Amino acid sequence: MPRLLVVHHTPSPALQAVLEAVREGVAMVDDVELTVRPALSAGPADLLAADGVLLGTPANIGYMSGALKHFFDTVYYPCLDATVGLKYGVYVHGNDDTAGALTSIAKITGALRWKQVAAPLSITGPADLEAVRELAATVAVSL
Ligand SMILES: Cc1cc2nc3c(=O)[nH]c(=O)nc-3n(C[C@H](O)[C@H](O)[C@H](O)COP(=O)(O)O)c2cc1C
Secondary structure, eight states, rough: OOOOEEHHHHSHHHHHHHHHHHHHHHTTTTTTTEEEHHHHHHHTHHHHHHSSSEEEEEEETTTTTTHHHHHHHHHHHTTTTTTTEEEEEEEEEEEOHHHHHHHHOOOOHHHHTEEEEEEOOESSSOHHHHHHHHHHHHHHHHH
């Protein structure tokens, strides 16, 4: 069964609602094994066991969260060769400007040579949870 890893930083109720919508979206797809890991605790073993990854973070000062950056710093060299072509999707939640966060993530996933399988989801204002479910389902279906 294909395995989807969700690596997320979830520091508020709004982001918790988004994470729950991710679970719901994945549950709409048959035969996908879901593993959910906070970005501060995820590591190379989690990534190497996955067929795809969904990244989730708040925008913080024009960048991804420090927690998601820590995840990338942790996995970059251990996974550099082994995860070429890894399927991924991403959501960023912010007050009004997620562009810097999305760009920073695209730079690192590009260097890792991962394959984006869903359009990046930028969430500002009240979260469109249906769009979150759709993102999660799209990534899950691609595996
Ligand atoms: C230190 C800090 C920096 C932030 N920087 C940004 C930012 O650059 N762009 C943005 O849209 N939101 C920014 N935010 C807002 C967070 O992304 C937002 O608080 C987070 O997604 C959680 O959403 P909530 O506050 O609605 O629960 C920042 C928040 C904090 C605490």
